[in-house]
Amino acid sequence: MNKLMIVLAASVAALPMAAAPARQQAAPATAAEESPFTFEEVMVPMRDGAKLQTVIWRPKGKTGKLPILLQRTPYGVPDAAPPKMPNTIRFLQEDGYIIVFQNMRGQFKSDGDFRMSMALDAKGKKGVDEATDAYDTVDWLVKNVADNNGKVGMWGVSYPGYASAVALARPHPALKAVSPQAAWNDWWINDDLHRYGAARLSYLTDWLFSLQNNDQGNDFDYGGKAPVDSYEWFLKLGPIANLDKLYFKGTVPQFTAMIEHPDYDDFWKRQRWTEQLGRTTVPTLHVAGFWDQEDPLGTWKIYEKMEAQDPDGLNMIVAGPWAHGTWHSMGYDVGYIKHGKESGTEFMRDIEAPFFAHWLHGKGARPTGEARMFQSGSWEWKSYPKWPAPGTTATNLYLQSDGTLSFTPPADAGQCREYVSDPANPVPFRERPISRTYPSQEWRWWEAADQRFVDHRPDVLSYVSAPLEADLTVTGEIAAKLMASTSGTDSDFVVKLIDVLPDDYEPAPKGALGDYPRTLNGYQFPIAMEVRRGRYLQSFEKATPLTPNQVVAWDVPLRSHDHVFKKGHRLMVQVQSSWFPVVDRNPQKFVPNIYKAAPEDFVKATQRVCGGSLVTLPVVK
Template sequence: MRGLAGFVALAALAVPLASASSQTAPRSALSSVLDSAFSYEEMMVPMRDGAKLQTVILRPKGKSGKLPILLQRTPYGVPDKAPSSVPASMRFLMEDGYILVFQNMRGQFKSDGDFTMSMALDAKGRNGVDEATDAWDSVDWLVKNVSGNNGKVGMWGVSYPGYASAVALARPHPALKAVSPQAAWNDWWINDDLHRYGAMRLSYATDWLFSLQNNDSGEDFDYGGKAPVDSYDWFLKLGPVANLDKLYFKGSVPQLTAMIEHPDYDDFWKRQRWTETLGRTAVPTLHVAGFWDQEDPLGTWKIYEKMEAQDPDGLNMIVAGPWAHGTWHSPGSDVGYVKFGKESGTDFMRDIEAPFFAHWLHGKGAKPAFEARMFQSGSWEWKSYARWPAPGATMTNLYLQSDGTLSFTAPADPGQCREYVSDPANPVPFRERPISRTYPSQEWRWWEAADQRFVDHRPDVLSYSSAPLEADLTVTGEVAAKLMASTSGTDSDFVVKLIDVLPDDYEPVRGALGDYPRTMNGYQFPIAMEIRRGRYLQSFEKATPLTPNQVVAWDVPLRSHDHVFKKGHRIMVQVQSSWFPVIDRNPQKFVPNIYKAAPEDFVKATQRVCSGSLVALPVIR
């Protein structure tokens, strides 16, 4: 969430970033814009309850006439001075010109109030407040008090600022004319930063929540005085998750404490599902998602889906591409080590984001004609669809065979299984060791695109592989897996990965992270990965134990994708029962609160994956 994981535009104004500030725009028609400076003004904007929020206004010099306002609300800090030039991530936007406004959310830095991280929209009475009322009050004050504005306001942002822009749509001010929530979220228990279907995102939650909630300076958690060389070892020695709060945080990170005390999908989490308050879509909205977003991969799709249900005027749009968290604001010609050679990020900023705001806030250009615009991976081409999921796909089952192969033919040997032993004392790492802490980490940014060969031959990982494809296979839409599986324990996790295996004669390339230390030939390129926790198979609201050795269906949603498995590539599916330490360890013995399991509750279990297991692919023929 910080650095590039915060919003690049804001970060480039407040803290120089290699991904944004080091990009040099060509000396062209943009020269006069890029050489412009901004005027700078800081003020405290009043809210309805009397609280005042620290707000910075940056007005571009050299722009005549009244300009629209672009507002970004953030918990990460506002610029402390005017930048000398326009950051590369905003160069196309600023060709049209905007009054840029950055505001610290309630309780952050100089802003009054408490920063609770609550998404609940439960403001009551005349002076009741929540994030939606703060957005409304901010827009109202700005259009009435900022000189030289044209009465139109847009909101945008990535990650937390993305959520802060999205939530304004629950109670939109009449002057709010365009919103672009990017990598936003709507449900922290189901997915995104804090959980994956109830499984805690342990290492990320540790690093992110500490820097966000424990102090205004954004300092990194020091892991008890010395940052570990390998966070895998540190979290393994930590023991149960509750020890993180008991021994280190000691109540200083309220969101982590709440996670431990609310392991199930109870009212604490449900009341924060703010999208339930959305009504008819009245504000043009451009959602942006990354297919390899390592922090907030699902929320954007869910917000789009909710708004699409009541969008009679066609104001709801979504864009996605081969991006990690926020990398659509850099040129973008790589997915980690996989290079595709086209600047999809530049395309997005120039051809989609800037025209969207120009039309709705400046009245320039035509109304965007697309509903869903995807930069399709594999083919590495832009595609437009009438809606999302895209029409015309046929759900096609890819079966996990008992001999370790994948086939579109249903298995002829019902009841056959493959098995492995899952040991919580030796969990499967989520990326190659040593695993650095989240910040700062180049490995973190692209770990969901990393070569999976580092676990392919572990005895506790099952791999299934197809023959080389005889023709391209285009997968466009919602991907899902169903495992028919059992465990000898009374609780368990299953992780499913859908992988594009590059041919053995694939040409070695140079990617965003430099020269890959090993050949790209045979690279196991993950397309989709997700986890399900057994205690929540029957109900998210009430955890229940599994029956040992009973084969049951495990539905594993794998989200939206648009990918072409090319001719000559192979499809692989990997199955495992731990993903550490990005996901906390399942003790594999059922306990009422998994985060408070005792050391003796962590036991080995025999896992079986049986006939009938499959991945359902939306195939475009």
């Protein structure tokens, strides 16, 4: 599901899906099926004179003055009213909202230039950025849209989520509620473009090209023929600077800039817009997915920043067992894992709709429970007074030299396990053949996919616990620390925390196993996964080579989670040094700009994982 499809899922699910970030379209209502909305298109003026294409849906049959819900997007606005009420806003519309969509500056019919920079650098009365455009839009709407009640909310998923969040840096007085969902604040640390400085190669290729060429509705064509296996295509590509040199040829400015700024320099730091957030004055409902394959970290960081200055308790966060935007779907599976709860429906009905109803309509009690989590494993809603949740104990899970996991420190702390990492044969991030990002269904749930496909590779170390004698609840920030070395001068280490389902998890299928697409017996269900790049162990700002064969600490953040490892399940940790092509290959020889490494810089390296390596779990007693 691409970014456009997420936008559609988040707001106008009745609209047809598209394979690339092209213009949103809504099928006109027929005589037999009249739309529940009226439709109007206007051009909203900004302070510098630019006008932005804006669409207004007004609900029919709702009397009195209504609040406005605004979504700003780079992906195109609907060109008609929907033929029927979209499922994803049906709970909202029980209260009634004027729904407004706006194309961001420089997109489709909107004037100006589209900048992917997140920097809030507007200067002077005519200076503009995404925060000023949001301010000017809210100001125009409350003054010009008939029969509005003077209150505006903003919401959206992914890019529209960021566009909602950034409005909080300079909120208009009429902005009374915001729900940034799968938003972002730092493209070098994580989310769409990097994982702690490691480039997200295959995903950024498809997303950036289509986004920065979407006025023409273009997908990247991979040189004229989409690959059957993108693993092979990217392997043949060589250093990723070749992507711009041979294919993009300057048509994707964000990628060109990325190649020239491999380190965490001022180009990236000035885009960290959350530095301009002050006291929290607007009620905010953040939404994140524990299995968000596109923007997993930004929501947590925006919440954290706002929480630091929230004396009035206006800052809330919701998370659950969702991929990117799937909290607005009616389903309830986590990839192949079926749990039987419609958590998305419950979120929309019981959390999202009451949030906006209270702050924009004045209906219902003030929302309570600062952190609401749909806990995986137990598959139940939990409410916490803050996040990270209180009442947990940091508990170390140790990687033992015999390949086991236990909560007991190793007696042989000096022992190591090793493997050879070969950039010519990197570990795939999902089962091959690996289809392109869009419109692949495998992409949506790859972070929840069974990890048995790499479990016995010689360049993947697996550590497994004994079956649990009781449920183990982990609620909060998970982190790993490897004591590891490489024979190279640069390297990556990937750490995965996995819930291994029992061999009798589900009844044995009738007939031959081949009659069934998947059995969950013995399924290796990943809970948390992340990569660290060796050149940035000492500093994100300045890359430095590693000392060959020197054991050092690799801190690997594994983000926030709320999960129950059930009795009888086993814990597993996998360690590897490539994750291809979702992350670019590390040549394992230090070069000043990793994106411009020469073919001969890609060398084999012996990796060693030693005693003292552990994963720290926030355990609920």
